[in-house]
Amino acid sequence: MNFNTALYTDLYQLAMGQAYYLKGKHRTQATFDYFYRKAPFEGGFVLFCGLEDALEWLENVSFSEEDLQYLSDQGFDKGFVEYLAGFKFTGTVKSVAEGDVVFPFAPILTVTGPVVECQIAETFLLNCLNFQSLIATKASRIRYIAGEDKILAEFGLRRAQGYAGLQASRAAFVGGFDATSNVLAGKTFRVPITGTMAHAYIQSYDDELTAFRDFAETHPDNCVLLVDTYNTLKSGIPNAITVAKEMEKTGKKLIGIRLDSGDLAYLSKAARKMLDDAGLSYVKIAASNQLDEHVIRSLREQRAAIDIFGVGTNLVVGHENAALDGVYKLCSFEDKPRIKISENLKKMNFPGEKQVYRYFNDDGQFVADAITFETLEAPGSMAHPFEPHKRMPLRPASARPMLKAVMKDGKRLFPERSVRDIAMAAGENLRQLPDEHKRFDFPHVYKVGLSREMEQLRDRLKEEKLKESES
Amino acid sequence: MNFNTALYTDLYQLAMGQAYYLKGKHRTQATFDYFYRKAPFEGGFVLFCGLEDALEWLENVSFSEEDLQYLSDQGFDKGFVEYLAGFKFTGTVKSVAEGDVVFPFAPILTVTGPVVECQIAETFLLNCLNFQSLIATKASRIRYIAGEDKILAEFGLRRAQGYAGLQASRAAFVGGFDATSNVLAGKTFRVPITGTMAHAYIQSYDDELTAFRDFAETHPDNCVLLVDTYNTLKSGIPNAITVAKEMEKTGKKLIGIRLDSGDLAYLSKAARKMLDDAGLSYVKIAASNQLDEHVIRSLREQRAAIDIFGVGTNLVVGHENAALDGVYKLCSFEDKPRIKISENLKKMNFPGEKQVYRYFNDDGQFVADAITFETLEAPGSMAHPFEPHKRMPLRPASARPMLKAVMKDGKRLFPERSVRDIAMAAGENLRQLPDEHKRFDFPHVYKVGLSREMEQLRDRLKEEKLKESES
Incomplete structure (x- = not known):
């Protein structure tokens, strides 16, 4: 075009x-x-x-x-x-x-x-x-409330307004985001890109642990595991801990886990404790799901243990104004x-x-x-x-x-x-x-x-x- | 791109x-x-x-x-x-x-x-x-409430989300709009285009009447005059009537006037009466300014005398959802x-x-x-x-x-x-x-x-x- x-x-x-x-x-x-x-x-x-x-x-x-x-x-x-x-x-x-x-x-x-x-x-x-x-402007508000120590990733392309997705990723970076999921934006504007797996990947396996193992094996240096496909606390995080320990034996480190549903404040604190108790304090916690500056403010107030915020729709369409x-x-x-x-x-x-x-x-x-x-x-x-x-x-x-x-x-x-x-x-x-x-x-x-x-x-x-x- | x-x-x-x-x-x-x-x-x-x-x-x-x-x-x-x-x-x-x-x-x-x-x-x-x-979907809601007898024009490109403006014009037409101001969309999708003048054109003249006359002379077959630059009822509509009468002498007809500010229900009814009293019942009234399906519903309830609705921002960004x-x-x-x-x-x-x-x-x-x-x-x-x-x-x-x-x-x-x-x-x-x-x-x-x-x-x-x- x-x-x-x-x-x-x-x-x-x-x-x-x-x-x-x-x-x-x-x-x-x-x-x-x-x-x-x-x-x-x-x-x-x-x-x-x-x-x-x-x-x-x-x-x-x-x-x-x-x-x-x-x-x-x-x-x-x-x-x-x-x-x-x-x-x-x-x-x-x-x-x-x-x-x-x-x-x-x-x-x-x-x-x-x-x-x-x-x-x-x-x-x-x-x-x-x-x-x-x-x-x-929206991105700068999210950066302001998240603080300088958090990693902000823009995940909006699928809900962006058509071709505007490319410009949205650029503007989010200008406003203070660290990375985007949008590969074309990464190439066009020379900004970092980020992203690992969707629920569909986990679902394509008969069990979550094998899915995690295969992903870690094929992405030894940049593995973030999505832990909410079946049951975050009973299945996702325990399986992620198992894989992180297996990675350690090959000299590799699990980068992080991602929460994409449920109560992010509660789940992130529980996840942090489980990871720390397993000696995995280096594993970061990423969160996504309808985030914006107001949700992130609330998560900070609740001392949620989130290191990386993935922000999509509300950022790239400039909600509420648009x-x-x-x-x-x-x-x-x-x-x-x-x-x-x-x-x-x-x-x-x-x-x-x-x-x-x-x-x-x-x-x-x-x-x-x-x-x-x-x-x-x-x-x-x-x-x-x-x-x-x-x-x-x-x-x-x-x-x-x-x-x-x-x-x-x-x-x-x-x-x-x-x-x-x-x-x-x-x-x-x-x-x-x-x-x-x-x-x-x-x-x-x-x-x-x-x-x-x-x-x-x-x-x-x-x-x-x-x-x-x-x- | x-x-x-x-x-x-x-x-x-x-x-x-x-x-x-x-x-x-x-x-x-x-x-x-x-x-x-x-x-x-x-x-x-x-x-x-x-x-x-x-x-x-x-x-x-x-x-x-x-x-x-x-x-x-x-x-x-x-x-x-x-x-x-x-x-x-x-x-x-x-x-x-x-x-x-x-x-x-x-x-x-x-x-x-x-x-x-x-x-x-x-x-x-x-x-x-x-x-x-x-x-x-948004466009179809606007068509539903406006009724089949109204002309709906999409004017959103300047507030559309970047390159999405092209896709927005296409979707608005699919949803029931008659025309767009977006010239590239007109060419790309073979849909009618529409638009005549902005306030800047009137302001570039020392007086409104000369601006109207020059526009009518240079657009004898598709002249719509914007009447709210100075004073809609005291200046804009009287000047538009003067020009419409002058056009009649050359065998031409003024297509319409456009209201872009003020109380559209009140002004459209006053304008209709002034035009009808001048024997100009064929001159259509267009209205624009932050319209959406809710404003148009209210205008219909008030029996506003509007024939053509120009809808911009709220349509092309899909407000309130986006x-x-x-x-x-x-x-x-x-x-x-x-x-x-x-x-x-x-x-x-x-x-x-x-x-x-x-x-x-x-x-x-x-x-x-x-x-x-x-x-x-x-x-x-x-x-x-x-x-x-x-x-x-x-x-x-x-x-x-x-x-x-x-x-x-x-x-x-x-x-x-x-x-x-x-x-x-x-x-x-x-x-x-x-x-x-x-x-x-x-x-x-x-x-x-x-x-x-x-x-x-x-x-x-x-x-x-x-x-x-x-x-």
Whole structure:
């Protein structure tokens, strides 16, 4: 399946493209901001993910002959289809880094270029960035609650949303997972893969002990035994202990056992004791079965003896949200700042080409983000975006600009970053985010505000538009 | 991105494969059943979708040289990797038809073949069938509540889970949608595409009326105007009426207006009246903005004047579930029936190679499904699968077998069906499903049961396994 076609977009992008083209405005410069309004999972942040895929798509996207024929058949204007034959993305992209922690309403990525190019790119950018950021954020929550000492394995491919399984595995790794069961993801992104056996393997034998023995013999260096096919405490663990002892005689060690049903807190503690009593304290305990950050929190509270968490469905589909509400809004056209009016202030966007400054405290922790124009320095104070009476002083000397040019004239400015590098950077960024923004219940709201100049322009444009639409 | 590689699987499939290979059992015949346990959306059924993709994958799957090198690098046994070099799927697949309505616990698809082939196929089959069936089911619920007279458009690509956007559009069409905004899906699956303009187009103009005029001029035959950028009732609809009247003078007709925010019930009724008063009763009203089957039900109750529903996020991610719990369980190995024991009867599976018979009443409506062995005729009665005292008489003369061979020796037995044909068949099948199983609140449970022979074997194997694991 070739997703590098510009047809992987919404029809209205092309319909608007035709309108611009026929009016001679298709080359008019526009700027769009990508941002989100509400953090998923009732949390306080998003871990930005998917930029590498987005840049690769932008650098390679085109319409094939077959695509153009299809558009002609759909009734598109002949001249417009000819224009699309030479289509490529020639714009500029500024973005926070992949693996950065980002907050509601602050631009994460901006696209500047001929309006038709910006519009055709919109759908793929939203599709790619919304999903991967959602999953990376979910993964980071699971890592946060599991702790740095646990091994986290992503097992979601069978319940992932179709082809999204590949991107989900990548995003889970960026968000802090150690390995995936998805072999194609392992090869594509050079991340560790993991997995040993299913119940079917045990069932294919007349008895569990022989199944375990054969598996240990054929996987002497990476043997994890699934112990819940018949009866975890009476059959599975005793048989695993027998095999572990037999492995010791050949100089090998059983890596672990896996629990996949029942009460994981109770069973893991019982299993730990049985293994320890047998002198097998090195054998790790893995657990899986409908895990998410809330179940893992509960397991930790109960002091479950689990070393490895296998997380599937809830991670790779981003349950409960399943979608991030990221949007892509026009903020400049023909060098004029633009906004959309709404009775709901939160549904408006901020005008003009922007920079976001992040402020740090003396411990290097995030304090606040201020949105201003890209031509301005870091402001010394900011206003709440929707409650203008709330103002906050800021220390410009501690500020760093978040948006950096990553693509110019349609060409990437930096070489591709490895998924491993992005994951390491993400871990570092998450450490700089204070815990009160990471907690699950009513996280403290991270402050994002507007510079005085941004606030003033937004209010002036709003007044003008309201007057026009009511006149 | 090439998803036709056998690497798009879980590592444990290959780990088990190596164990079977080294023990000389990789060619042993096995049968697996695909089924689900709980209908999504608190509903009563699933609309089966994704079979064509599954068969295409099975017919073409292989390991490339690069894939094999990767597996060698991961430490797989040399002999096993050599075996994989010649890997293809050579098994038999029986399945219900794509577009069939299916119920919990009844096998939907069965795979018989050399055990390693069946295992490697598991992950893709689950990934593909679970997701597309989830979305087709969601779409069918939306069609059910919207009614046959409404136009349903799928607008989800920007919030779809990455590459899954393509499969989501296909499944939405199978489930009863009329069109998609996803241009690549339109081309790939030959389904209608739809879409006109975003707010950004209006904002790029200094005034809304000029934006509308230019769009109508450049899309004289398919113009739908988005009317909520500034003020729906005071600006958007009056401007749309002006343009519609201007179009009439050139012999053209405005197709519709689109509402994308605010109270859709109130605004649609106000819009209808304004359009009708202007002599524009032919102009249709489209609505979008976080729609799903529940919002559409409420809009219908309020007699909203909406002709076209544009449904995005909630459809294409299958909210609230985001995943179907379909599983793939070993039921036969080396010609011996197999089960997995569980303290929870519902987590057990049924043994042996099966057929599912569906019984009809005199009006051609579905009555019940009975699970039996594939060598047996339609039974004259069945037992509840988990409450054996509940029995039900059946009329064998009204029964039809559901599972039919669709692939033999790794080759498809029938030519590919078009998405349009599948959607038509799905519509017909849904009409045969009584309304009490389609309602949203506490749907009546459709009866799925076991023939006496199936019940007896399941109980006998369970007793045997329990005795073994406790001895």
